[in-house]
Amino acid sequence: MNPVNDCGSVVPADITDTTGHNTTDEAREPLRRGSLSLVMTAVLLSTCLAALDQTIMAAALPTIVGQLHGFDVLSWVFTAYVITAGVSTPLYGKLVDMYGRRPLYLFALITFLAGSLFAGVAQSMMQLIVFRAVQGLGAGGILVLSLVVIADVVPFKQRGKYMGLYGAVLGVASIGGPILGGFFTDHLTWRWVFFINLPLGALALAIMLIALRLPRKRTSHRVDILGFLLLAGTATCVTLFTSWGGTRYAWSSTMIIGLAVASLVLFTLFILAERTAVEPLIPLRLFRNRTIALACVANMLIFTVVNGAATFMPMFLQLVSGRTATDTGLLTIPMVAGLMFSSVVGGGLITKLERYKWSPVLGCLLATVDTFLFSTMHRNTPWFLVITYFVVFGLALGLVMQPLTLGVQATAPEQDLGVATATAAFSQRIGGAFGLAALGALFASRLSAELAVHVPAGAAAQLTGATSQISPEQVRALGEPLRGNVQNAFMDSISTVFLWSVPVMALAFVLTLFLKNIRLTETEVRSELETLGV
Structure with missing residues (x-):
């Protein structure tokens, strides 16, 4: 029977690699009860920042466009973030089961902070779009890995309460985004829309480095590259289809119809690929x-x-x-x-x-x-x-x-x-x-x-x-x-x-x-x- 740590969570039995060697190390120590509050604070804080950046740009964008120009590509400031956050979600889900929660979470958080820093100093709209994509790559990991970490450190019996707090944080972020974006733009500079992530994100990162101790996996599993590319292509086409349909292009236009067809074809190919993949990105079982x-x-x-x-x-x-x-x-x-x-x-x-x-x-x-x-x-x-x-x-x-x-x-x-x-x-x-x-x-x-x-x-x-x-x-x-x-x-x-x-x-x-x-x-x-x- 699997042991239970002092938080009440099940600690999996020995994790072994494909050669049968035990991979238990210092990261396998049970999470102390006193560390739970710290870890949950870091998880909810980083979740709030990742969710905030989906809405905080709305009030600041007119000023940003006025300074950096590029009105014709302003929609990509949002689209780039949404696409990279979306396509990375299933990949994070697979990698976290292969290599462990802690390293993937730290990677996602560092990527998000790096994207925030460079977006804050961007000198052109194209630079801003690229760094927003980097932000999205980190945010996609934070939002899904936060749920996985909650599942790891909180026992089933108490998890509903913490999932409720997670949902409440998303709600606060949806309200606070436009308000904070307008405040920073009017009273400081639009660049603080991104800079605000740095001190708060650094705090979350420090807590994670100190307090988060979870099982670490070292395995020789393969990443389903074909499955990822097909699913990423599907998600990208769907995002562009819904973003451009009825706005930039008419629903009956060749572009929108082409994106719809491409979405269906790529998704069909993804299902076929997952049925034959040795280690599928999303196991159909x-x-x-x-x-x-x-x-x-x-x-x-x-x-x-x-x-x-x-x-x-x-x-x-x-x-x-x-x-x-x-x-x-x-x-x-x-x-x-x-x-x-x-x-x-x-x-x-x-x-x-x-x-x-x-x-x-x-x-x-x-x-x-x-x-x-x-x-x-x-x-x-x-x-x-x-x-x-x-x-x-x-x-x-x-x-x-x-x-x-x-x-x-x-x-x-x-x-x-x-x-x-x-x-x-x-x-x-x-x-x-x-x-x-x-x-x-x-x-x-x-x-x-x-x-x-x-x-x-x-x-x-x-x-x-x-x-x-x-x-x-x-x-x-x-x-x-x-x-x-x-x-x-x-x-x-x-x-x-x-x-x-x-x-x-x-x-x-x-x-x-x-x-x-x-x-x-x-x-x-x-x-x-x-x-x-x-």
């Missing part, structure tokens, strides 16, 4: 585990709706309700407050009840109902109702996101913990991207039809540019009754998107009903894995 398979599919469906809400709710508020960008931004506060509350309280209840299934089931049910309520909104929906819908959506997300990952970790084979966690994270990213593309195409199709109905042909000449590029200012500048007709066209189109999102979330709810409701104790989890034959 994982999906014989019912909980992992259901959780990954549910993640894809859930993040289709999440990304859709994040995209179309601001559009609704500004183009239909006539709210300002500031009002729209303020609405994220009650939503994220709901997410933080349910993440922390829900995580605590999971720890107390020692069961996790109730949380994603309840979260998906709430999200299904709330998505339907989104579809009923109109131009004059009362402000308090809009806030209520946002709070409920935040509560639902807090109950869904981390508990699904917890379920994956609880039923994954120990030797595949890293890759299983990364696969769950990747399913969120890839599913949300494909889902958003589908919803975007639906919206574009409906908007064209609705404008043809609501806006007379002669009056349509007052709308300059493509319909996907109509700005809130342009709509507000229109006279009546044209403005009302255009708002009605957007209202009906966005309502259709949310109405179609309801069965998507309802299907996720149904899938969560079939999750294994195992008790989150070491004995119960080990017993569950034995029944699965792992």
Whole structure:
């Protein structure tokens, strides 16, 4: 039987390389109880920084473009970060199971800090884009390896509480990013958007070097290079497809259709390659585990709706309700407050009840109902109702996101913990991207039809540019009754998107009903894995 350290975590039996030699060293010492708080502080701090950099650029970008120029490539400041963070996720998941948690985490954190330093001193937009890509390479590792480290240092029984804190930190980062970015730009310099990572990241790095002691693996496993290249190509094409579709290129353009076809072809080749690979990047045998398979599919469906809400709710508020960008931004506060509350309280209840299934089931049910309520909104929906819908959506997300990952970790084979966690994270990213593309195409199709109905042909000449590029200012500048007709066209189109999102979330709810409701104790989890034959 595997020993248990003084934190309650299972310490694996002797780790050996392929020649059978024991690789136990000083890093195998159990993590002391006093070190747990330090390690979790470092994990949550580095997670906050990595998540913060996904949003902190928004307020600073106009000033950055003004100083460095390159308006034509400004979207790549975001896209480069998202692509490298996305494509590196499954690779980190494989490498961490091969070479251990500590060295990979330190590598990811150092890479992120190096990218932050050089991005802060960038002298051109191209330099900034390159260093943002380096940042993303580190951030992708931090976000997935943080979950793996939590799984290593926190026993199953207590893990729900810490997963809740992880979710709450992501919520704080989503609110704090734009606020901090605006503060630094107005009162210091936009370069502090990146420099702020250095002292805080250095603190997290120092704690990790001192306090984090986990099993170190030295093995002769092979890296699935072909699988990585095919999956990286898939993720890149999907990211560009969703970033450019309906904005830079029309959904029916050759470029967007080509990216869609390339995504499907590369993903098909990836599946075929994984079936024959000696050591696949994502072992397909994982999906014989019912909980992992259901959780990954549910993640894809859930993040289709999440990304859709994040995209179309601001559009609704500004183009239909006539709210300002500031009002729209303020609405994220009650939503994220709901997410933080349910993440922390829900995580605590999971720890107390020692069961996790109730949380994603309840979260998906709430999200299904709330998505339907989104579809009923109109131009004059009362402000308090809009806030209520946002709070409920935040509560639902807090109950869904981390508990699904917890379920994956609880039923994954120990030797595949890293890759299983990364696969769950990747399913969120890839599913949300494909889902958003589908919803975007639906919206574009409906908007064209609705404008043809609501806006007379002669009056349509007052709308300059493509319909996907109509700005809130342009709509507000229109006279009546044209403005009302255009708002009605957007209202009906966005309502259709949310109405179609309801069965998507309802299907996720149904899938969560079939999750294994195992008790989150070491004995119960080990017993569950034995029944699965792992």
